[in-house]
Amino acid sequence: MRIRVLLPLLLAPALAACGQDAPAAPPSSESSTAPASSGSPSQPTPSAAEAAGPEPRLAVSYDGGVLVVDAESGDVLLDQPVEGYARLNPAGDGRHAFVSAAGSFTALDLGSWTEAHGDHGHSWTADPALTDVTVPAEEPGHVVAHDGLATLFDDGTGTITVLDPFRIAEGEDPLVDTVELPEAHHGVAAQEADGTLLHTVGDADSRSGVRLVTSTGAELAASDDCPGVHGEAFAGDVAVVGCEDGVLVIDGRQITKVPSPDDYGRIGNQAGHESSPFVLGDYKSDPDAELERPTRVSVIDTRDASLRLVDLPTSYSFRSLGRMPNGDGLVLGTDGALHVVDVRSAEVSRSIPVVEAWREPLEWQQPRPTLRVVDGTAYVTEPAHDRLHVVDLRTGDITATHQLPHTPDEVVATAG
Incomplete structure (x- = not known):
């Protein structure tokens, strides 16, 4: 079985979808057939302001878009429309998430982060925004954040794209590697910093x-x-x-x-x-x-x-x-x-x-209570009431409950 390294990454202005325990959402025919246009990577954030301490934020998908929410106050900092069914995955740098919908993966900057300086850190905030770092994909699937890298899998082509998410905020090209498998399938891959790649084997009919x-x-x-x-x-x-x-x-x-x-x-x-x-x-x-x-x-x-x-x-x-x-x-x-x-x-x-009793819906794309954990905090959605609960796992206390303007689906959290 032969692996071929492809040409460098092309950046395009579309969005995409990623599968987990289900098939990936079908790509938009308009987005997937449009030619990818090359573009420059994101520029460093010019309006960053130093904060008194870490400010955790949440990316929350809903039918028609993605919210960025202040995890402590519940304030909505960004309401980004997204065409098609959107999914969310952590980028692995503690600042960005990948939004998948209609034909690509696109990096979303949640706009809060902390820089370590020996025995202390400096925390910063900026306006959250969808970046221009986009990986075209026919059927965006799994995103794996591991060993300082983000490995993206396109179920429709068998293409694996490896990015360094820490380069995004620096305005550098995040592409590390692109690999094309012989057979497309609903798969997953993870690359180590030394270039060693783990990937699944399969085709359109089976995975082995x-x-x-x-x-x-x-x-x-x-x-x-x-x-x-x-x-x-x-x-x-x-x-x-x-x-x-x-x-x-x-x-x-x-x-x-x-x-x-x-x-x-x-x-x-x-x-x-x-x-x-x-x-x-x-x-x-x-x-x-x-x-x-x-x-x-x-x-x-x-x-x-x-x-x-x-x-x-x-x-x-x-x-x-x-x-x-x-x-x-x-x-x-x-x-x-x-x-x-x-x-x-x-x-x-x-x-x-934490929430009221619920029943899992038959369709995997339908919202259901969802768990995301960062450090010692659990974030739990309650779609039946458009709420998101913040739970201190050390004490078991619900420290905040936020009312959201849309019914929540998936969540990515950052510690700030």
Whole structure:
């Protein structure tokens, strides 16, 4: 299987969509057929003002656009119209998010950040804005922020684009690499700073495994023992990708299959932690369900490639997984509570009521309560009432509830 490095990135003024535990939203025919126009990268923010401390902000998608919200006051700082179904992913630099809708990925500057200076930092704010850093894509899929890079996957072409998100604010070209796979598929990829690339293998009809390759395309390791491969997470430097019958653990050049206890035990969404060897995953065991509402999650120990299941008192959705500051798991249940999973004992240790009970909709694009965690704060949407709750995970207290002008869908949060 051959990998080819393409020409440098072209910047275009369109937006796009990204898939998670579902097919990517269909691209706009107008946007996807329009020729991409080259452009210059974003210029450094000229109007930045120093702040007294970090000012966390949120990007919140809704039907027709994206909001940028002050996480503490709830003030709407930007209401950006977006054509088509919009999705959000962190860029990995603590400042930007990627907006996906109608044919591309586009970087959104949330406009707050902190620069470290030895034993202290300086915090800055600026007006949030959609940047001109845009990656054209027929079917924008997964975005993986890892090792200082953002790796974008186009399901429609099998093109992988690697960006350095820290260059965006500096006005530099963020392109690091572009790779084209032999077969397009609903996939995922992640590149290390040394150029080593992990990517899924599949075609339009099926997905079977992963490959680990060097920056020149030489194969370091591969596995085809992962039917329906989907999703990824990192436990430090160790990667975990999901399969319909377990997971693959990729540690250096070693790929280990960890089987599910059931013949069909699908793990398609995972949540990692930079300092924990455990990965939290979902778990579905009914291959014939139109929409399975699972009541178990999986805990993968990457040290010994073991897998344990945890029974929950509720079901959950693919937007329900997160991690506590200490590495424990966090699951937003349809009972309205955040359930803390002790990853060492594989048990629920406590529950934090947040929203009203809800039921997962059949269509994956329909809004449902969504969890996003940054540091020790959980942000939980409640679409039924157009609200967003801020939860202090150390105390379990809801410290703020913000009324939003639109029904919230996806969320990206920054610590400021």
